[in-house]
Amino acid sequence: MAGSGNAHLRPDALLSARDLVVEFPAAGGRTVYAISGVSLDLAEGETLGLVGESGCGKSTTGRAILQLPRPTSGTVQLAGQELTELDEDDIRKVRPRLQMIYQDPISSLNPRRRVRDIVAEPLFIALENVSRRTAMAVWQDRIGELLQNLLRRAAVPLRIVGRLASVAFVLWILSETVEERAAEGWLGWTQVPAAIIGFPTLALLLLAGAIALMLGLTWVLLAVMLPFGLMSRQFGEVSSAVGLAGVVVTTGASAFMLWRTWSSFGGWAKWLNSGGLILLTAVLAVWLLLSIAKPERAGASGVATTLSAMVVLQVFYVAGLDGGIKLAVLVASAVVDALLFRWVLRRYRANRDAEREQAEPRVREVLEYVGINPDDAMDRRPWEFSGGQAQRLSIARALVSVPQVIICDEPVSSLDVSVQAQILNLLEDLKNLMGLTLVFIAHDLAVVKNVSDRVAVMYLGKLCEVSEPDAMFDEPAHPYTELLLAAIPQPDPEAELGSGRIGGELPSPMDPPSGCRFRTRCPHAAQRCIDEEPEMREIAPGRFVACHTPLVGDSAPVRVEMASAPRGES
Amino acid sequence: MPDLSGSDERPLLDVAELRTTFHTPVGPLVAVDGVEWSLRRGARLGVVGESGSGKSVMSRSIMRLLPKSRVTSTGNVSFDGIDMMSLGRRELLEMWGPQLAMVFQDPLGSLNPVMKIGKQVGEGLRVHRDLSARAARSAALGLLEEVGIPEPHRRIDEYPHQLSGGMRQRIVIAIALACSPRLLIADEPTTALDVTVQAQILDLIEAQRAERNMSLVLITHDLGIVAGRTDEIIVMYAGRIVERAPTSTLFSDMRMPYTEALFRSIPKVTDDSHARLEIIGGQPPQMTDLPLGCKFAPRCKYAQDLCFAEEPALIEVPKAAPARSSISGSADDGEPDPAAGVHLYRCFYPVGTPEAAEAFERNIASGRVSEAGVVIRTDD
Numbered sequence: 002m003a004g005s006g007n008a009h010l011r012p013d014a015l016l017s018a019r020d021l022v023v024e025f026p027a028a029g030g031r032t033v034y035a036i037s038g039v040s041l042d043l044a045e046g047e048t049l050g051l052v053g054e055s056g057c058g059k060s061t062t063g064r065a066i067l068q069l070p071r072p073t074s075g076t077v078q079l080a081g082q083e084l085t086e087l088d089e090d091d092i093r094k095v096r097p098r099l100q101m102i103y104q105d106p107i108s109s110l111n112p113r114r115r116v117r118d119i120v121a122e123p124l125f126i127a128l129e130n131v132s133r134r135t136a137m138a139v140w141q142d143r144i145g146e147l148l149q150n151l152l153r154r155a156a157v158p159l160r161i162v163g164r165l166a167s168v169a170f171v172l173w174i175l176s177e178t179v180e181e182r183a184a185e186g187w188l189g190w191t192q193v194p195a196a197i198i199g200f201p202t203l204a205l206l207l208l209a210g211a212i213a214l215m216l217g218l219t220w221v222l223l224a225v226m227l228p229f230g231l232m233s234r235q236f237g238e239v240s241s242a243v244g245l246a247g248v249v250v251t252t253g254a255s256a257f258m259l260w261r262t263w264s265s266f267g268g269w270a271k272w273l274n275s276g277g278l279i280l281l282t283a284v285l286a287v288w289l290l291l292s293i294a295k296p297e298r299a300g301a302s303g304v305a306t307t308l309s310a311m312v313v314l315q316v317f318y319v320a321g322l323d324g325g326i327k328l329a330v331l332v333a334s335a336v337v338d339a340l341l342f343r344w345v346l347r348r349y350r351a352n353r354d355a356e357r358e359q360a361e362p363r364v365r366e367v368l369e370y371v372g373i374n375p376d377d378a379m380d381r382r383p384w385e386f387s388g389g390q391a392q393r394l395s396i397a398r399a400l401v402s403v404p405q406v407i408i409c410d411e412p413v414s415s416l417d418v419s420v421q422a423q424i425l426n427l428l429e430d431l432k433n434l435m436g437l438t439l440v441f442i443a444h445d446l447a448v449v450k451n452v453s454d455r456v457a458v459m460y461l462g463k464l465c466e467v468s469e470p471d472a473m474f475d476e477p478a479h480p481y482t483e484l485l486l487a488a489i490p491q492p493d494p495e496a497e498l499g500s501g502r503i504g505g506e507l508p509s510p511m512d513p514p515s516g517c518r519f520r521t522r523c524p525h526a527a528q529r530c531i532d533e534e535p536e537m538r539e540i541a542p543g544r545f546v547a548c549h550t551p552l553v554g555d556s557a558p559v560r561v562e563m564a565s566a567p568r569g570e571s
Numbered sequence: 572m573p574d575l576s577g578s579d580e581r582p583l584l585d586v587a588e589l590r591t592t593f594h595t596p597v598g599p600l601v602a603v604d605g606v607e608w609s610l611r612r613g614a615r616l617g618v619v620g621e622s623g624s625g626k627s628v629m630s631r632s633i634m635r636l637l638p639k640s641r642v643t644s645t646g647n648v649s650f651d652g653i654d655m656m657s658l659g660r661r662e663l664l665e666m667w668g669p670q671l672a673m674v675f676q677d678p679l680g681s682l683n684p685v686m687k688i689g690k691q692v693g694e695g696l697r698v699h700r701d702l703s704a705r706a707a708r709s710a711a712l713g714l715l716e717e718v719g720i721p722e723p724h725r726r727i728d729e730y731p732h733q734l735s736g737g738m739r740q741r742i743v744i745a746i747a748l749a750c751s752p753r754l755l756i757a758d759e760p761t762t763a764l765d766v767t768v769q770a771q772i773l774d775l776i777e778a779q780r781a782e783r784n785m786s787l788v789l790i791t792h793d794l795g796i797v798a799g800r801t802d803e804i805i806v807m808y809a810g811r812i813v814e815r816a817p818t819s820t821l822f823s824d825m826r827m828p829y830t831e832a833l834f835r836s837i838p839k840v841t842d843d844s845h846a847r848l849e850i851i852g853g854q855p856p857q858m859t860d861l862p863l864g865c866k867f868a869p870r871c872k873y874a875q876d877l878c879f880a881e882e883p884a885l886i887e888v889p890k891a892a893p894a895r896s897s898i899s900g901s902a903d904d905g906e907p908d909p910a911a912g913v914h915l916y917r918c919f920y921p922v923g924t925p926e927a928a929e930a931f932e933r934n935i936a937s938g939r940v941s942e943a944g945v946v947i948r949t950d951d
C-alpha cells in the first residue's frame with residue numbers, strides 16, 4: 002500500500018487501533034520503520050485476517066495491540082478502554098481479556114511445566130503482585146537485550162574468545178598448582194605457556210576468558226529464563242529470598258577470600274588469581290540481584306541457577322582453604338545446600354498444589370473445549386504432544402481467562418495440512434460457541450480466506466486493502482493483493498502456475514520507498530505513486546483500498562498483462 | 572513436462588525394498604518400510620505425506636545421511652548403476668555434490684553460522700573440482716547471481732544471519748547446485764517460507780533443474796506445491812508408499828482414501844470463506860506400534876473388517892478402469908511410459924468404486940463415521 006487514511010474504520014468496534022507506529026532502533030543510529038500508521042478495527046465476534054509477506058509487520062501489529070512492546074505512537078482501545086496509557090500493572094490486568102496464540106506451538110509452551118499449570122497460568126497473572134517490579138527489573142531487560150545484541154553481532158569473535166576462554170579457564174584452575182609445583186622446584190606442563198608468554202599476559206588472558214565466559218553464561222541464563230513468562234508470587238518471593246541469601250554469602254565469602262589471600266600469600270600473582278574469582282563472584286552477584294528484582298520471572302530456573310551458582314562458588318572457595326577446615330566447610334555447605342533445596346521445593350509445592358486445586362475445574366473445561374482429554378493430558382509436558390495437540394493446548398491456554406479478543410499469530414503455519422484443517426475448524430467452532438473475536442495473522446491466503454470475516458493486506462508496515470474475503474479473492478483491488486493471490490500454489494496440476502510473480506525482496510524497512518511503498522515492485526506504478534502516498538478509500542461497499550489506480554472501480558486501469566511484472570530474480 | 576523421450580535410458584535412481592529401522596528404547600521403529608520407485612534423468616518426483624510419514628528418513632537413507640548408531644537401513648539404492656548401500660564414507664563424499672545433493676527444510680540450520688557465504692558456496696567446488704580459493708570465489712559469485720541473490724558482490728562476504736529466510740534458502744540451493752548434481756533432493760524446501768518467497772524459490776529450483784537437466788525429488792506435505800511442478804507423485808503413509816501415479820492421474824483419479832483425505836483437508840482459495848474443511852480424524856499412527864491391517868484403517872472412512880485384519884498390497888490400477896474425470900490424462904498417455912506411467916495404490920476399497928461407496932454407507936449406518944466422513948468411533 003502504502004497508504005494512510007481511515008476510511009475503512011467503523012465507530013462501534015470492540016477493538017480499535019488507530020495510526021499505530023512501531024519503530025525499532027537499528028545499528029548505526031538508523032531506524033527500522035516496522036509499522037507506519039496502521040489503523041484497524043474489529044467488531045465483536047468478527048475475525049480479522051491479516052496477511053502479507055514475511056517482514057511486512059504482521060506480528061509487530063499484533064504485538065503492538067497487546068502492548069508488547071508499546072507502540073511508538075498511536076492508540077489502542079479495547080471496549081472503550083485506552084491501552085496505550087495504562088501503566089504496567091494495569092496492562093497486566095487487561096491481559097486476560099486480550100490473549101495471544103503463537104506460531105510455534107511447542108516452543109511457545111514452557112517445556113518444564115505440566116499442561117495443567119501451563120493452561121492455568123493466565124488465571125494467575127492478573128492476581129500477581131506487580132508492585133515488586135523495580136528499576137532493577139527494567140535493567141534486567143536492558144542487560145538481556147544488550148547481551149543478545151552483542152552476541153548477535155559478535156558471533157565470530159565470541160566463538161574464538163569462547164574457545165580461548167575454556168582453555169584459559171582450565172589453565173586458570175590449574176595455575177594454583179603451578180605455583181605450588183614451582184615452589185617444589187618441579188616444572189609442571191601448565192607452567193610452560195606461562196613461562197613462554199609471561200605470567201602477566203597469561204593472567205590477563207585468564208581474566209578476559211573469565212569475563213567472556215561469565216557474559217556467555219549470563220546470556221544463556223537470561224535467554225533461558227526470559228521467554229518463559231511469569232511464575233506465582235510466593236514462588237518468586239522464595240526464590241528471591243534464596244537469591245538474597247546467596248548474594249550475602251558470596252559477597253561475604255569473597256571479602257573473606259580477598260583478605261585471606263592477601264594476608265597469607267601476598268604478591269600480585271595471587272591477587273590477580275583471586276581477582277578472577279572475585280570477578281566471577283561479582284558477576285554472579287549482579288545476576289542474583291537481578292533475579293531478585295524480578296521475582297515473577299525467576300521461576301524454577303531462577304531457583305536452580307541461584308542454587309547452582311552458589312554451589313559452584315562454594316567449591317571455589319573451599320578449594321582455597323587448607324587441610325581439615327576444607328573438609329569441614331565442604332560438608333557444612335553441602336548440608337546447607339541440601340536443606341535449602343528441600344525448603345524451597347516444599348514451599349513451592351505447597352503453593353503450586355493450592356493453585357492447581359483452585360484452577361482445576363476451569364482447566365478441565367477448556368481442555369475439553371479444544372478436544373483434549375483432560376485425564377490424559379493434565380499431567381504431561383508440552384513436548385510429549387504432537388504439533389497439532391500442542392497448538393490445541395495453546396488455544397486452551399488462551400481461552401482459559403475468557404478473553405474478549407485473541408490474536409493468533411500464524412497459528413497453523415508450522416502444522417501439517419491435515420492438522421491445520423483440524424485447528425482451523427476448531428477455531429471456527431469455538432468462535433460460534435463463545436462468540437470469540439479474533440485477529441488471525443497468516444501468510445497463507447487460502448487459510449486467511451477460510452477463517453476471516455474481513456481481510457487486511459499489509460505491505461511494508463502499511464495497509465493495502467481491507468475487504469470482505471470473497472470479494473477480495475474474486476477480484477483483488479490492490480495490485481499487491483493480486484500478485485499475492487497469483488503466488489498461491491493450487492492443488493490442481495491443470496492450474497496455471499501463477500505467471501505474475503512479485504519479483505525481488507521486500508525493500509528495507511529502514512529505508513521505505515517514497516509515496517506508495519509498493520511502487521518499487523508494482524506493475525502499475527506511475528509518477529504519481531512516487532510523489533504521493535495513496536489514501537485508504539472505499540471503492541465499493543465494504544471494500545477499502547489504498548492505491549491511486551485500484552484494479553476495481555471506476556478508475557481501474559486496463560489490466561496490464563501480468564507477465565510484465567518486474568522480475569527481480571528467478 | 573521435460574523431454575523424457577531419452578529413449579532406452581535406464582533410470583538414474585532406482586530404489587528397491589528400502590527399509591530403515593530405528594532401534595528406539597520402546598522397540599524398533601520402521602520409519603521406511605519396503606519403499607520402491609525409480610526416477611529417470613531429468614524427471615521430477617513429488618513425495619507427499621503428513622509429518623512423520625517417513626519422507627525425510629527415506630531421502631536420508633538414499634543419500635546415506637542417517638545417524639551412525641541405532642539405525643539399520645537395508646535394500647537396494649542404485650544411482651546410475653552405482654550401489655549406494657555399499658559405498659564407504661570416502662566414496663560417499665565423492666558422490667555428495669557432483670552426483671546427489673540435498674536441500675533441507677531449515678535454511679539457517681543447514682548453513683554454517685560463522686562462515687562467510689562465499690566460502691560456503693565455494694567449498695564444494697574446492698573439494699570436488701580442486702579449484703583455488705580465488706577460482707572458487709568467482710564461481711561462487713556466479714552461483715549467487717544464478718540463484719537470484721541481489722548484490723552478490725556484497726552478499727558474498729556476509730554471514731547467513733544477515734540474510735532473510737528466502738535469501739538463505741537461495742544460498743542453500745546455490746550450495747547444492749555448486750557441483751552441478753545430477754539429482755537434487757529438496758526436503759520441504761519452502762515449508763518455512765511465506766507464499767511469495769515460496770513461489771520464487773520453487774520457480775528457481777525448476778529453472779535450474781531444467782537448465783541442468785537434473786532430476787528432482789521434491790518432498791512436501793502440501794499437495795498444492797507438487798501439483799504443477801512434478802511428473803509423478805508418491806504418497807507416503809506410515810513409512811510405506813500408499814499411492815504412486817503420474818501427477819495428472821493422481822489428481823484426476825486418486826484411488827487411495829488417504830490421498831483423498833489429504834487433498835480435501837487443504838483450504839483452497841477457490842472455496843468460499845468459512846467453508847468447512849474436511850479433516851482426517853484421529854492421529855497419525857504411532858510408528859512403534861502400528862495397527863495390524865491397513866495402517867490407515869483407524870482414520871479411514873471406508874475401512875471395513877478386512878482392512879483391520881489384513882494389509883492391502885501395492886497393486887496397479889487395472890488398465891481397463893477408466894479415469895473418472897480425466898481431463899488431460901489421455902493427452903500424455905498416447906504412449907504410456909512403462910516406468911513412469913503406472914498408477915499403484917494400496918487399498919481394498921479404492922476411492923470412486925461402488926465398493927467404496929457401499930463401505931462408506933455401512934460405516935455411517937454403524938455410527939463409526941460421521942456423515943462428513945470423519946471417524947468418530949475407533950473401538951472396532
Ligand SMILES: Nc1ncnc2c1ncn2[C@@H]1O[C@H](COP(=O)(O)OP(=O)(O)OP(=O)(O)O)[C@@H](O)[C@H]1O
Pocket residue numbers: 025026033034035036053054055056057058059060061062444510765
Ligand atoms: N525487536 C526488533 N528490533 C528491530 N527490528 C524488528 C524487531 N521486531 C521486528 N522488527 C522488524 O520489523 C519488521 C516487521 O516485523 P514482523 O515480525 O512484524 O514481520 P511479520 O510480518 O510478522 O513477518 P513473518 O511473516 O516473517 O512473521 C521487520 O522488518 C523486522 O525485521
Ligand SMILES: Nc1ncnc2c1ncn2[C@@H]1O[C@H](COP(=O)(O)OP(=O)(O)O)[C@@H](O)[C@H]1O
Pocket residue numbers: 593595600602620621622623624625626627628629638858
Ligand atoms: N533419529 C531418529 N531416531 C528415531 N526415530 C526417528 C529418527 N528420525 C526419524 N524418526 C522417526 O521416523 C519416522 C519418520 O520420520 P521422518 O522421515 O522425519 O518424517 P517426515 O515424513 O515428516 O519427513 C517418524 O516416526 C520419526 O519419529
Ligand code: SF4
Pocket residue numbers: 002479480481517518519520521523524525526527530535547548549550551
Ligand atoms: S498503482 Fe501506484 S499506488 Fe497503486 S499499488 Fe501500484 S504503486 Fe502503489
Ligand code: SF4
Pocket residue numbers: 827828829865866867868869871872873874875878883917918919920921
Ligand atoms: S479402505 Fe481399507 S484398505 Fe483402503 S485405505 Fe481405508 S482402511 Fe485402508
Ligand SMILES: [Mg+2]
Pocket residue numbers: 059060061410
Ligand atoms: Mg511474524
Ligand SMILES: [Mg+2]
Pocket residue numbers: 623626627628758759
Ligand atoms: Mg521431514
